[in-house]
Amino acid sequence: MSLEKLLENEKQITALGQVAGLISWDQEAMMPPKGAGQRAEQAGALAQVIHDRRTDPRIGDWLAEIDGKQMSEFDRCNVHEIRRAYDRATKVPARLASEIAMASSQGQQSWVAARKTKKLADFLPALKRNIELKREEAACISVSNDPQSLYDALLDEFEPGARTSELSALLESMRPRLKALREKIAEKPAPAALKGHFSADQQLVLARKLATILGYDFEAGRIDKVVHPFCSGSGNDVRITTRTDEADPFNCLYSTIHEVGHALYAQGTTDPFMPAAEYSSMGVHESQSRFWENQIARSGEFAKWLFPEMVEAFGAMNIDSPDALYAAVNRVETGYIRTEADEVHYNLHILLRFELERDLICGALEAEDLEEAWNANFERDFGLKVEDPNLGVMQDVHWSAGLFGYFPTYSLGNIYAACLDRAMRKDLPNRDELVANAETALILNWLRDKIHVKGRLYPAPKLIEQAIGEAPSTEPLLDYLETKFGGLYDL
Amino acid sequence: MSLEKLLENEKQITALGQVAGLISWDQEAMMPPKGAGQRAEQAGALAQVIHDRRTDPRIGDWLAEIDGKQMSEFDRCNVHEIRRAYDRATKVPARLASEIAMASSQGQQSWVAARKTKKLADFLPALKRNIELKREEAACISVSNDPQSLYDALLDEFEPGARTSELSALLESMRPRLKALREKIAEKPAPAALKGHFSADQQLVLARKLATILGYDFEAGRIDKVVHPFCSGSGNDVRITTRTDEADPFNCLYSTIHEVGHALYAQGTTDPFMPAAEYSSMGVHESQSRFWENQIARSGEFAKWLFPEMVEAFGAMNIDSPDALYAAVNRVETGYIRTEADEVHYNLHILLRFELERDLICGALEAEDLEEAWNANFERDFGLKVEDPNLGVMQDVHWSAGLFGYFPTYSLGNIYAACLDRAMRKDLPNRDELVANAETALILNWLRDKIHVKGRLYPAPKLIEQAIGEAPSTEPLLDYLETKFGGLYDL
Numbered sequence: 001m002s003l004e005k006l007l008e009n010e011k012q013i014t015a016l017g018q019v020a021g022l023i024s025w026d027q028e029a030m031m032p033p034k035g036a037g038q039r040a041e042q043a044g045a046l047a048q049v050i051h052d053r054r055t056d057p058r059i060g061d062w063l064a065e066i067d068g069k070q071m072s073e074f075d076r077c078n079v080h081e082i083r084r085a086y087d088r089a090t091k092v093p094a095r096l097a098s099e100i101a102m103a104s105s106q107g108q109q110s111w112v113a114a115r116k117t118k119k120l121a122d123f124l125p126a127l128k129r130n131i132e133l134k135r136e137e138a139a140c141i142s143v144s145n146d147p148q149s150l151y152d153a154l155l156d157e158f159e160p161g162a163r164t165s166e167l168s169a170l171l172e173s174m175r176p177r178l179k180a181l182r183e184k185i186a187e188k189p190a191p192a193a194l195k196g197h198f199s200a201d202q203q204l205v206l207a208r209k210l211a212t213i214l215g216y217d218f219e220a221g222r223i224d225k226v227v228h229p230f231c232s233g234s235g236n237d238v239r240i241t242t243r244t245d246e247a248d249p250f251n252c253l254y255s256t257i258h259e260v261g262h263a264l265y266a267q268g269t270t271d272p273f274m275p276a277a278e279y280s281s282m283g284v285h286e287s288q289s290r291f292w293e294n295q296i297a298r299s300g301e302f303a304k305w306l307f308p309e310m311v312e313a314f315g316a317m318n319i320d321s322p323d324a325l326y327a328a329v330n331r332v333e334t335g336y337i338r339t340e341a342d343e344v345h346y347n348l349h350i351l352l353r354f355e356l357e358r359d360l361i362c363g364a365l366e367a368e369d370l371e372e373a374w375n376a377n378f379e380r381d382f383g384l385k386v387e388d389p390n391l392g393v394m395q396d397v398h399w400s401a402g403l404f405g406y407f408p409t410y411s412l413g414n415i416y417a418a419c420l421d422r423a424m425r426k427d428l429p430n431r432d433e434l435v436a437n438a439e440t441a442l443i444l445n446w447l448r449d450k451i452h453v454k455g456r457l458y459p460a461p462k463l464i465e466q467a468i469g470e471a472p473s474t475e476p477l478l479d480y481l482e483t484k485f486g487g488l489y490d491l
Numbered sequence: 492m493s494l495e496k497l498l499e500n501e502k503q504i505t506a507l508g509q510v511a512g513l514i515s516w517d518q519e520a521m522m523p524p525k526g527a528g529q530r531a532e533q534a535g536a537l538a539q540v541i542h543d544r545r546t547d548p549r550i551g552d553w554l555a556e557i558d559g560k561q562m563s564e565f566d567r568c569n570v571h572e573i574r575r576a577y578d579r580a581t582k583v584p585a586r587l588a589s590e591i592a593m594a595s596s597q598g599q600q601s602w603v604a605a606r607k608t609k610k611l612a613d614f615l616p617a618l619k620r621n622i623e624l625k626r627e628e629a630a631c632i633s634v635s636n637d638p639q640s641l642y643d644a645l646l647d648e649f650e651p652g653a654r655t656s657e658l659s660a661l662l663e664s665m666r667p668r669l670k671a672l673r674e675k676i677a678e679k680p681a682p683a684a685l686k687g688h689f690s691a692d693q694q695l696v697l698a699r700k701l702a703t704i705l706g707y708d709f710e711a712g713r714i715d716k717v718v719h720p721f722c723s724g725s726g727n728d729v730r731i732t733t734r735t736d737e738a739d740p741f742n743c744l745y746s747t748i749h750e751v752g753h754a755l756y757a758q759g760t761t762d763p764f765m766p767a768a769e770y771s772s773m774g775v776h777e778s779q780s781r782f783w784e785n786q787i788a789r790s791g792e793f794a795k796w797l798f799p800e801m802v803e804a805f806g807a808m809n810i811d812s813p814d815a816l817y818a819a820v821n822r823v824e825t826g827y828i829r830t831e832a833d834e835v836h837y838n839l840h841i842l843l844r845f846e847l848e849r850d851l852i853c854g855a856l857e858a859e860d861l862e863e864a865w866n867a868n869f870e871r872d873f874g875l876k877v878e879d880p881n882l883g884v885m886q887d888v889h890w891s892a893g894l895f896g897y898f899p900t901y902s903l904g905n906i907y908a909a910c911l912d913r914a915m916r917k918d919l920p921n922r923d924e925l926v927a928n929a930e931t932a933l934i935l936n937w938l939r940d941k942i943h944v945k946g947r948l949y950p951a952p953k954l955i956e957q958a959i960g961e962a963p964s965t966e967p968l969l970d971y972l973e974t975k976f977g978g979l980y981d982l
Contacts, residue, residue: 015537032712045506
């Protein structure tokens with residue numbers, strides 16, 4: 001009875017969380033501009049309700065009553081996740097949770113304002129406040145006095161069970177080979193870029209076709225245009241947003257494919273209300289989006305299918321063959337901006353952010369020294385001086401919103417995607433042929449079986465290990481990058 | 492302090508209610524089809540939260556603490572409305588509220604199924620259950636043992652303070668003149684109807700233009716296409732839905748104008764979170780939609796503006812002048828269906844339903860005898876035999892959803908709209924000229940001043956009386972109909 005009550009209660013909290021997600025989607029995709037003030041009140045009232053439900057002392061009672069009882073693996077995982085969420089929510093005082101929410105909102109406003117003056121100094125007080133509050137939150141949750149355990153506590157929200165020390169070793173081990181690769185490529189001539197004018201409507205038609213081809217279920221989702229693309233929802237209502245740039249159709253097409261990757265995972269859940277059936281971690285979520293975006297859609301095989309589709313949508317282009325398209329969607333350019341980075345540079349961007357935010361949270365770096373550290377590390381890794389903080393330390397929204405511990409999940413996603421790709425190729429020897437014909441049903445089925453239906457039953461590294469038959473490592477990603485770009489750039 | 496807590500709590504409940512409205516809008520306008528099951532869970536969880544908040548015993552404590560205290564007229568009204576909602580919510584046992592919600596949902600399913608077999612017998616058990624539960628609810632709320640007080644209790648939800656006996660006298664007094672008018676018109680030849688094919692896209696373009704012209708603020712709202720048009724939200728986020736029929740553009744245009752009338756009222760609130768600033772009653776809400784739809788947009792003056800707009804949107808039409816357009820949008824036809832009825836027949840439809848549902852709730856009519864009573868009364872008032880219950884007793888969704896006490900608000904809306912129109916003409920002598928040029932800002936301002944900004948400060952009859960300088964009556968409506976249709980049909 002206590003288990004039933006606990007799960008029924010969890011189902012309701014999850015349903016309310018889905019409502020919160022929906023009104024957030026609406027805010028980006030549908031809400032009229034003047035509605036913002038009222039929406040803030042609505043979102044605040046709902047967040048309060050969810051927090052109250054999440055810290056309801058009856059949850060503690062039910063958990064105590066079922067402690068040690070026999071139950072299925074699925075329910076054991078549900079109970080574990082409910083306890084984890086209850087512990088996190090009850091360990092953080094309501095006063096602190098509310099201060100964090102307010103500081104995050106104010107931090108974003110301050111960040112927007114500082115980006116106008118292009119001075120970190122204008123954002124520094126808000127940033128320091130965010131760091132201070134997140135450190136305080138981490139101290140409430142953390143179980144040890146080791147400084148790294150503070151960052152562990154924040155990581156845990158996005159990547160359950162991840163440890164700072166292990167993650168540092170894993171990610172930092174990639175730097176030498178990534179730097180060597182980008183330096184070799186920098187000496188080579190760049191392939192032609194796509195140029196021209198590409199109708200926004202045609203981009204959306206092709207984006208929807210791509211989503212359908214890759215297995216996205218439009219009966220359980222929809223695609224709309226917004227400023228910043230994202231994917232939200234789960235189960236039978238998973239919505240994608242995209243954007244269009246008439247000078248660059250790849251922006252729309254590849255951001256759609258990326259979000260479709262997330263959406264296929266979310267549509268593949270076995271139960272949208274139970275935590276055991278939720279996504280395993282943010283890193284695993286990102287592995288799904290990256291896999292479809294990079295391993296599938298930025299492959300030479302996929303270019304064979306995409307090229308005639310683009311000609312049909314947009315007419316003749318300066319890119320005049322599948323091979324030229326393959327080269328164009330994989331152009332490597334050393335740039336300042338993470339969100340515009342190619343596959344070679346992307347993880348170097350993440351490494352930079354990961355090390356800095358880890359040190360900020362663990363107390364090894366002061367916010368006052370952040371900009372200097374960013375600029376020095378950036379020049380070391382990318383060979384470029386940062387002159388404008390909007391192209392440097394102030395480019396991402398994350399820290400302004402109090403999101404610390406999130407950045408490394410992007411690289412984990414890339415690492416896992418390459419691991420999955422290598423294993424899948426063994427199970428599906430004709431994978432390249434399937435991709436060249438955009439017949440990806442077997443590929444999706446493989447991911448459904450190995451990842452999607454497993455939900456949160458296993459920690460991410462264990463889930464990937466079961467899927468690929470060995471412990472996940474950075475080798476498949478580094479090999480993939482060296483082989484792919486070695487071929488493209490004739491290294 | 493207690494007043495502040497009470498109002499802050501009310502604001503949060505209202506904000507949650509707005510979220511419930513938003514996810515309901517989403518369900519009709521945006522939700523992918525497979526999302527229905529999950530949405531039911533989300534809506535159920537949110538309804539439970541709102542019910543719990545609405546019956547929170549702290550509300551009773553706060554109300555007791557401020558009883559008799561001095562406060563502004565606005566806050567006195569807030570407190571009155573909070574008490575009214577608290578009393579209604581706490582008088583109805585949670586068990587009964589949940590049974591009503593379930594029976595209403597099952598009733599609608601049963602109604603849909605029975606409409607397929609065209610047999611009331613298939614819907615009768617669900618209908619009886621709805622009546623029984625609503626009678627039980629009414630008995631919980633009702634303060635007297637008079638059978639009519641049961642219907643009073645249900646009326647009160649939509650039309651605060653309305654009394655069955657007064658409403659019966661008011662509405663029934665219209666029957667003789669309405670019947671006489673429709674019989675005289677029936678002897679006359681009908682004017683030409685609009686025929687042709689009208690692009691759905693052009694209809695929407697014109698509908699949006701109409702909405703803008705009438706003062707609808709698109710920065711605080713949006714228009715989308717759905718199956719059944721409605722208006723939802725308040726304050727700075729008021730959304731309209733409409734539909735298109737390529738054989739009949741009036742459907743889209745006039746349903747849009749109707750919903751714009753509701754939307755202007757909702758956008759005109761002085762505070763979207765306080766009950767004292769809410770709409771006065773459903774009858775007053777309907778008066779706003781009817782006023783814009785009928786008194787403004789079905790007038791000869793408005794046809795002068797609309798005719799060239801339609802020619803621009805659709806090209807030449809078989810209706811070839813503003814006068815012909817005026818006649819076409821006011822064609823009188825005796826039909827079975829309320830939602831398709833012209834202004835002459837509409838209130839006869841409502842009278843029929845009002846008397847029957849009143850008698851069902853008061854115990855003067857058994858559900859088993861409903862169809863026979865409907866058919867007899869319909870033939871008496873409309874001169875037509877009902878052969879198909881889908882064109883008779885089963886045409887409306889209301890009773891299947893447990894909505895008893897709602898129908899009369901439609902006629903109150905028509906009565907109030909005509910009252911407002913007569914008074915406004917005295918204040919704005921050039922009203923006809925303004926309408927002919929679609930310059931309706933002064934008309935909207937008049938309604939804003941007299942109705943919108945008054946919120947719920949006064950009961951509907953008092954609000955109308957203050958606006959028009961005399962007690963509301965049926966005379967303005969009946970005079971308006973006889974004059975308008977006397978002219979159109981040369982009576």
